[in-house]
Structures are given as C-alpha cells and as structure tokens.
Amino acid sequence: MARRAAVIMLQGTGSNVGKSMLVAGLCRLFADRGLVVRPFKPQNMSNNAAIAREGGEIGRAQAVQAQAARCSPSIHMNPILLKPETDTGSQVIVQGQRRGSLRSLGFGARRDELFPAVMESFGILEDEADLVIVEGAGSPAEINLRAGDIANMGFAAAADVPVLLVGDIDRGGVIASLVGTHAILPEDDRRLIKAFAINKFRGDARLFEAGMHAIESFTGWPGLGIVPWFAEAHRLPAEDALDLEERRGTADRPLRIAVPILARIANFDDLDPLSAEPAVELTFVPPGQPLPANADLVILPGSKATLADLAFLREQGWDIDLAAHHRRGGRILGLCGGYQMLGTSIADPEGIEGQAGTMPGLGFLDIETRLTPDKITRLVDAVHVPSGQPIRGYEIHLGRSEGPDCARAFARIEGRPDGAISADGRVQGTYLHGLFSGDAFRAAFLQGLGAGSALAYEAEVEAVLDRLAAHCEAHLDIEAILRIARSRQSES
Missing domain, CATH: 3.40.50.300 (P-loop containing nucleotide triphosphate hydrolases)
Structure with a gap:
C-alpha cells in the first residue's frame, strides 16, 4: 500500500x-x-x-x-x-x-x-x-x-x-x-x-x-x-546564538537597549520584536565588551544554565556595569533565567545544574530563587499588571522565585502573580517568554520607556x-x- x-x-x-x-x-x-x-x-x-x-x-x-x-x-x-x-x-x-x-x-x-x-x-x-x-x-x-x-x-x-x-x-x-x-x-x-x-x-x-x-x-x-x-x-527568529554577534544596533534611535550575550543564552528570539521596532536601538553585547554606558534599558535574557551564566556575567564585569547603569537611573529587565539572576540568591540544593549549593544573586530584586527538578512548560495568557495589557506567551523554566518584590507582580497568569518589580519600578523580572510579540503589550511597554511603537510584528513575520x-x-x-x-x- x-x-x-x-x-x-x-x-x-x-x-x-x-x-x-x-x-x-x-x-x-x-x-x-x-x-x-x-x-x-x-x-x-x-x-x-x-x-x-x-x-x-x-x-x-x-x-x-x-x-x-x-x-x-x-x-x-x-x-x-x-x-x-x-x-x-x-x-x-x-x-x-x-x-x-x-x-x-x-x-x-x-x-x-x-x-x-x-x-x-x-x-x-x-x-x-x-x-x-x-x-x-x-x-x-x-x-x-x-x-x-x-x-x-x-x-x-x-x-x-x-x-x-x-x-x-x-x-x-x-x-x-x-x-x-x-x-x-x-x-x-x-x-x-x-x-x-x-x-x-x-x-x-x-x-x-x-x-x-x-x-x-x-x-x-x-x-x-x-x-x-x-x-x-x-527578520525570522534565529536559532543559533552565534548569529547574535552579527547583530548590531542602529544608531540615532531614541531608545537604547543593551543585551549581554550570555554563554548559555536561551530564547533570545524574545527580543526580535524589539529589534524590529523603528524607535529602538537594540545591541547584543558580546563577551569581552562592556555594557554601553548610554543604554536606557539593559535586558538580561533567558539562560539554559542560570548559575553558570551568572558566574559568566560576573567574569565579564557586567555586574559592575549593571550597578553603574542602575546608579545612573537606568532600567533593568530580567527574562526567566535573567529574572532569577536579579534576585538576592539562587539555591540549587539538588545539584540540577551541577554542584549543589547556593550562589548570591545580583541583588537588584528582593527575591530568592530555588531550582527544582519539575520543569514548567506551558502556553499562557497573562495580563501585564502596570499597563493592563494582555500578553500571550509561554513559560519554560526550572525553579520558583519568592520574596517581598513579588508583591509587585509583573503580570498575572490566570489570576496568579508572575515576576517582580522593585520598589522604585526601575528593575523588573518575569518568567514569561514571547511577551514582546504582542503589539499592544509591546507598545505599552515602550511607551513606559518614552518611546513609540510602529510595528505590527506578527503581520510582518507573515x-x-x-x-x-x-x-x-x-x-x-x-x-x-x-x-x-x-x-x-x-x-x-
């Protein structure tokens, strides 16, 4: 037959x-x-x-x-x-x-x-x-x-x-x-x-x-x-992180965003819609180079090995650059593993990522993360708390984060809180991936940074x-x- x-x-x-x-x-x-x-x-x-x-x-x-x-x-x-x-x-x-x-x-x-x-x-x-x-x-x-x-x-x-x-x-x-x-x-x-x-x-x-x-x-x-x-x-999502070093920001755009290329960077296609925005200069920063001092926002992206990438970040001196950026009034956003890094500590008691132990975080958010073997993978519909805009995204992560800053949630997923925002509002983190693909949320997020949106992202991909x-x-x-x-x- x-x-x-x-x-x-x-x-x-x-x-x-x-x-x-x-x-x-x-x-x-x-x-x-x-x-x-x-x-x-x-x-x-x-x-x-x-x-x-x-x-x-x-x-x-x-x-x-x-x-x-x-x-x-x-x-x-x-x-x-x-x-x-x-x-x-x-x-x-x-x-x-x-x-x-x-x-x-x-x-x-x-x-x-x-x-x-x-x-x-x-x-x-x-x-x-x-x-x-x-x-x-x-x-x-x-x-x-x-x-x-x-x-x-x-x-x-x-x-x-x-x-x-x-x-x-x-x-x-x-x-x-x-x-x-x-x-x-x-x-x-x-x-x-x-x-x-x-x-x-x-x-x-x-x-x-x-x-x-x-x-x-x-x-x-x-x-x-x-x-x-x-x-x-x-304009289509890249699969290989090696492609990122070929991407450079376009000068003379009003909003400057910097993204350090972590050794185990993951889900970096989260940032493709921002890169395509006419008002955004998005620069991927390779190892060995400092984070640009003129950045308005630094995004810590997802990571496949959060503890190893946190150590890698410190080896590059990016933790010092981040602290200086924050002192100058700059904003920071952490996505998934990047969100975990922004807290006060990351515990891996079962050695999921290697040797069991706890590592100090960057300390920009008052949260603690504990890595657990149960992996969360799901499509989600959420609402961005500061703007009220809907988010269609997904979660892929090990571990959970808790702490006082979680009381100021980044989003709500089916009624439950996700992520955290610092008391001054300049540091935020979320477990959500794919959040910037939605035009309404992305426009609201950029408006909060003083920039406009002129992109219908999914229509452009089509x-x-x-x-x-x-x-x-x-x-x-x-x-x-x-x-x-x-x-x-x-x-x-």
Whole structure:
C-alpha cells in the first residue's frame, strides 16, 4: 500500500547553511498550493525553544516552520531536542518532555533508546500530511558519528526518505563540500541523495554555471537551483546564538537597549520584536565588551544554565556595569533565567545544574530563587499588571522565585502573580517568554520607556514568510522537488 505522505529531507554540507530557512520557505510555498504540509526535524540542538500545542518543548525553528506551513506547532515536529548546558553536556527533551541530561560522548550509545520516539513522531506527521519536509542537522559527512546518527542519514535510511543536499556558497569551498560529501559517504547513504542546491549566493548566478556543471559531473546529482542571499532572513527568529554577534544596533534611535550575550543564552528570539521596532536601538553585547554606558534599558535574557551564566556575567564585569547603569537611573529587565539572576540568591540544593549549593544573586530584586527538578512548560495568557495589557506567551523554566518584590507582580497568569518589580519600578523580572510579540503589550511597554511603537510584528513575520516562499519558487526547481518527494510513494 502506498504511503499517504510525500516526503523530502533537506540536509546540508555543514551547520548554518540555511536549511531551516529553506524548509520554512518550502513549507509556506506548498501550503499555499493547498497541500497539508508538516515540518519535521528528528534531532535539534538549540537553547531557543518554543512551546508546542501539547505543552512540550520543540526547537524555535520548527515552530516558525509550522507557522510557515499554516499549522500549529507540535512536539512531533522535533521529537529530540538537545539543550546545551555545558560544553560537553545537554538536557535531553524527548517528545516535548525533559528526559534528563546527557554528556555528548554518551549520546550515540542512546540511539536505540531515542530513535523509536523519532520514528513514532514521524509516523504521526505522515498520517496527517500530504507532504512532510524534513530538516537534517549538521552534516551527513560526519561519518565518525554515523553509527549513532538519528539526525541525518541515520533517519533518512531508516525511513527511506529522499534527500536534497544544500551547500552554502557564502562561506566558500562549496564545490569541495558537495563533491567531498559525495566521495566520503558510503554507497547506501549516497544513493539517498537525489539532487543538490546552492544557497546564499551573492551576485549574478550565471557566474556559477560552470560550478554547477562541475558538481553535477563529479557527483551525478542534478542541481535544482542557486538561491540568492535572502536579505530578510534576520527578520525570522534565529536559532543559533552565534548569529547574535552579527547583530548590531542602529544608531540615532531614541531608545537604547543593551543585551549581554550570555554563554548559555536561551530564547533570545524574545527580543526580535524589539529589534524590529523603528524607535529602538537594540545591541547584543558580546563577551569581552562592556555594557554601553548610554543604554536606557539593559535586558538580561533567558539562560539554559542560570548559575553558570551568572558566574559568566560576573567574569565579564557586567555586574559592575549593571550597578553603574542602575546608579545612573537606568532600567533593568530580567527574562526567566535573567529574572532569577536579579534576585538576592539562587539555591540549587539538588545539584540540577551541577554542584549543589547556593550562589548570591545580583541583588537588584528582593527575591530568592530555588531550582527544582519539575520543569514548567506551558502556553499562557497573562495580563501585564502596570499597563493592563494582555500578553500571550509561554513559560519554560526550572525553579520558583519568592520574596517581598513579588508583591509587585509583573503580570498575572490566570489570576496568579508572575515576576517582580522593585520598589522604585526601575528593575523588573518575569518568567514569561514571547511577551514582546504582542503589539499592544509591546507598545505599552515602550511607551513606559518614552518611546513609540510602529510595528505590527506578527503581520510582518507573515509577510516575510510569503516573500521567502516567492524567493524559493523563483530560484529552485519546485516541480523537481515535488517529484522527488513523491517518488517515495511510488516505491512503496
């Protein structure tokens, strides 16, 4: 019996070649053709998470791809999510729920334990879709990891999914990366790759026609297009914190906001709507640089490892910069882990983030935080207490915070208080993520800082996705992609 869904998998010659963006563009394109489309990423590694409709966590990129496909995000779109806690260990999220922590050296050994969840989730999406567009992770050429792989060829082979291999010409060496991938893969994996495409081209694509022919000659794969650089990619939520160091504030805007890039920064897409505001100069400050003295507001973002990032913050001298900023009359906002850091102490009695103990906080809010193993992950509807504006957001956090400043709540969620505000009102904190996506709340928040809002954020994201779909359609052989996806049905 033929499988119901057509399926194609986009793999890359390396990380950050633009797979997530292309999948989003294709999801929107095919959804607008009337197909029921579902994105799928077997395994993702990112601290930028979203909450799915079931209440569990998935990678932010898959939530954006779901939006592009005009459907609600599901835990089955990213069944394995690794959230780095240290340089060698990650928290493991399986079908939306925390399963514990794992050192990187032990991940391959757990393939047999984790892979059934991948195949189960994939089967669920197959059953409800006309087309599933799968995104790989990293590169299939990492043959040293092949035995334990569930993200690239390990999945493609098990599910018998055809692959479109994407190369990034912007970083250089794209011919070698594509031909080298062909050369190094074992034959059984190589046969799954049906075609290739070039992404992030700058200039006249005709200049690379000879390059396309060379790749086709060496590999036997047909080239399905050269996709020019999509200048609006930055308007979609970024998944990799490395992208943040490329973002710089725009001068001569009335409101200046600074955000330190913590070592384990998480959910930094919270700040995308602020960055897009015409009145806001939002600057991400990399390690080794001081917080700008002219900032009106400093936002401490979310963190995957609050205690480690608090120590990292102090190593950069940002605690001193924050104290000086506050003395000058500046404002501070803490989001989730950043909120916890603003208190007087953070206790980790069970060693959830490492060695058990208590660390002094920054002392800007009179609250104490205790980390607990029960993780809160949920979509919420809240009301911002100072302005009365509604907030549609989500929570992802370990621990609870209590203290006198909690009597001045930042928000109320289903009647219960969330967050805290200092007595002078200049320091605030909340566990809410995604709060700035709502136009009404964001406008009220900016008004409280003396700035106006001129942005319909969600409408702008929708417009960018539409333009991304048109960009893909103009530069890729869409009919060939659809034939490849449907070839799997005829083989069953």
